Amino acid sequence: MSEVRDHWQKPPFIANTALRWLVYGGAIAYFLWVGATMPINWVRVSEGIGRAGQIFGGAFPPSFERSGLLIDGFLESLKIALLATAGGVILSIPIAFMAARNIVPLPVYYIGRAIIIIARSFHPVIVAIIFVKSVGFGPFAGVLTLIVYSIGFVAKMLAERIEEIDFGQVEAMRAAGAPYLSTLFYAIFPQIMPRQIGLAIYQLDSNLRASAVVGLVGAGGIGATLANAFGRYDYDFALAITIVIVGVILISEGISGQIRKRIG
Amino acid sequence: MLKITNLVKRYGNGEPVLKDLDLMIEGESVVSIIGSSGAGKSTLLRCINRLVEPTSGSIELNGNELTKLKGRQLRTARRKIGMVFQGFNLVDRLTVMENVQSGRLGYISTWAAVTRSYPKEDIRRAFELMERVGIAHYANKRADELSGGERQRVGVVRALMQNPEILLADEPTASLDPKTSEQIMELLRNLAAELKLPVLINIHNVTEAKIYTDRIVGMRYGRIIFDDKPDALDKEAMDKIYSGNPQADRNQNMLETA
Numbered sequence: 237m238s239e240v241r242d243h244w245q246k247p248p249f250i251a252n253t254a255l256r257w258l259v260y261g262g263a264i265a266y267f268l269w270v271g272a273t274m275p276i277n278w279v280r281v282s283e284g285i286g287r288a289g290q291i292f293g294g295a296f297p298p299s300f301e302r303s304g305l306l307i308d309g310f311l312e313s314l315k316i317a318l319l320a321t322a323g324g325v326i327l328s329i330p331i332a333f334m335a336a337r338n339i340v341p342l343p344v345y346y347i348g349r350a351i352i353i354i355a356r357s358f359h360p361v362i363v364a365i366i367f368v369k370s371v372g373f374g375p376f377a378g379v380l381t382l383i384v385y386s387i388g389f390v391a392k393m394l395a396e397r398i399e400e401i402d403f404g405q406v407e408a409m410r411a412a413g414a415p416y417l418s419t420l421f422y423a424i425f426p427q428i429m430p431r432q433i434g435l436a437i438y439q440l441d442s443n444l445r446a447s448a449v450v451g452l453v454g455a456g457g458i459g460a461t462l463a464n465a466f467g468r469y470d471y472d473f474a475l476a477i478t479i480v481i482v483g484v485i486l487i488s489e490g491i492s493g494q495i496r497k498r499i500g
Numbered sequence: 501m502l503k504i505t506n507l508v509k510r511y512g513n514g515e516p517v518l519k520d521l522d523l524m525i526e527g528e529s530v531v532s533i534i535g536s537s538g539a540g541k542s543t544l545l546r547c548i549n550r551l552v553e554p555t556s557g558s559i560e561l562n563g564n565e566l567t568k569l570k571g572r573q574l575r576t577a578r579r580k581i582g583m584v585f586q587g588f589n590l591v592d593r594l595t596v597m598e599n600v601q602s603g604r605l606g607y608i609s610t611w612a613a614v615t616r617s618y619p620k621e622d623i624r625r626a627f628e629l630m631e632r633v634g635i636a637h638y639a640n641k642r643a644d645e646l647s648g649g650e651r652q653r654v655g656v657v658r659a660l661m662q663n664p665e666i667l668l669a670d671e672p673t674a675s676l677d678p679k680t681s682e683q684i685m686e687l688l689r690n691l692a693a694e695l696k697l698p699v700l701i702n703i704h705n706v707t708e709a710k711i712y713t714d715r716i717v718g719m720r721y722g723r724i725i726f727d728d729k730p731d732a733l734d735k736e737a738m739d740k741i742y743s744g745n746p747q748a749d750r751n752q753n754m755l756e757t758a
Contacts, residue, residue: 404587408583408585408590411582411583412658413575413605414606415605421610421613422602426591426593
């Protein structure tokens with residue numbers, strides 16, 4: 237009589253027992269070592285807690301006394317975001333076409349992809365520091381930074397959309413003897429337009445958020461106002477700014493989400 | 501006149517899809533090409549307007565050699581070859597008029613195309629043709645609002661806007677219901693007669709091929725094995741066209757060469 241098979245165990249993730257223990261043991265040992273050797277000065281941490289208490293104590297209640305400054309900062313952030321979105325999206329279109337494998341020759345594709353990879357590989361704060369150094373403090377550096385940031389995202393997403401198009405429409409234009417640009421305008425643009433508009437709206441919202449961050453390193457807008465408030469130990473004003481930033485971002489996210497839902 | 505000689509198309513290093521194919525189409529005849537899937541019907545049609553690049557051989561349209569053309573010359577030649585597709589290949593998000601006018605893209609500048617400033621005579625011709633196939637009242641509708649039969653009519657009008665010297669139709673009715681399918685076939689036949697246009701149609705429906713076309717070309721695995729009047733297509737010829745598989749065909753090749 238054959239044995240009743242009523243026992244089953246999921247095969248281990250790593251089949252080799254020795255290798256399995258080596259990998260798990262190694263990972264645990266590394267984490268312990270990192271924790272033990274991280275330079276944490278506990279004396280300073282305990283002093284810092286007091287300082288943090290001072291900051292939060294100074295921040296309450298938030299002060300909206302200098303709301304004129306706050307509004308100016310926000311209007312500047314909005315201008316930065318609008319300009320950067322317009323510039324970024326317009327520049328993204330040709331770059332996205334260059335980075336779509338199905339419509340350009342291989343060398344052009346590599347150039348397009350390289351531009352996108354470079355634009356994506358640096359965090360906006362790093363790009364902002366570079367632009368602040370090269371064109372000086374202020375909103376212009378912010379606009380340039382966010383243009384680069386927009387290209388990284390919009391061009392990448394748009395290129396992926398172009399690679400998904402229904403190629404039959406392109407084929408029909410080619411069969412009619414249409415020149416290259418006419419083919420792009422008739423067979424490809426109509427197909428990618430809804431995504432293009434959705435991306436632009438999303439990017440405007442995203443740029444508004446990012447403009448607050450890049451302002452901290454001197455690229456203008458509300459971030460600059462916030463950095464100044466901290467520099468002058470006006471923690472109550474800083475808290476007021478932070479509250480308004482969160483509020484505005486929530487509102488802009490809600491609006492952009494609504495618009496994207498309608499056109500999608 | 502379309503004259504195809506020794507046409508070979510091979511993808512990579514595999515078995516050729518078209519094997520030394522010869523075909524001549526004269527006058528205003530409506531010719532259908534039948535054969536099972538993979539016989540090379542679509543490839544043959546696409547070699548003619550170079551959507552597929554032929555490996556070797558010659559294709560002449562009214563004395564003009566098509567296989568060697570490049571760039572602007574190729575585009576000029578393509579203007580004279582209209583094509584109707586199985587999946588219609590309309591630009592869904594554009595209006596019917598814009599779709600119809602896209603048949604003129606080879607004639608007008610990109611600027612005129614983008615700004616939609618179509619020449620008066622093109623607009624007049626578009627309305628005439630749309631009137632003829634019964635879709636003129638849809639001119640301002642978006643192409644994706646139309647039914648299958650209506651969409652294929654737009655496809656036919658777009659091809660005719662090119663003022664073609666020949667019309668290629670790649671399974672033009674395969675996405676349509678039987679009734680609509682017959683209407684489109686009838687339309688193609690009548691338009692060919694009215695415009696004195698030779699038409700080459702790939703088709704799966706043999707009954708329709710017999711009713712609506714003047715000549716039937718039967719293909720099997722890259723070769724033409726039947727070419728005659730529809731009446732001559734009997735049971736035996738049908739069996740020959742639709743029998744066998746690529747492997748058997750290759751084996752037979754080897755026997756012949758041995």
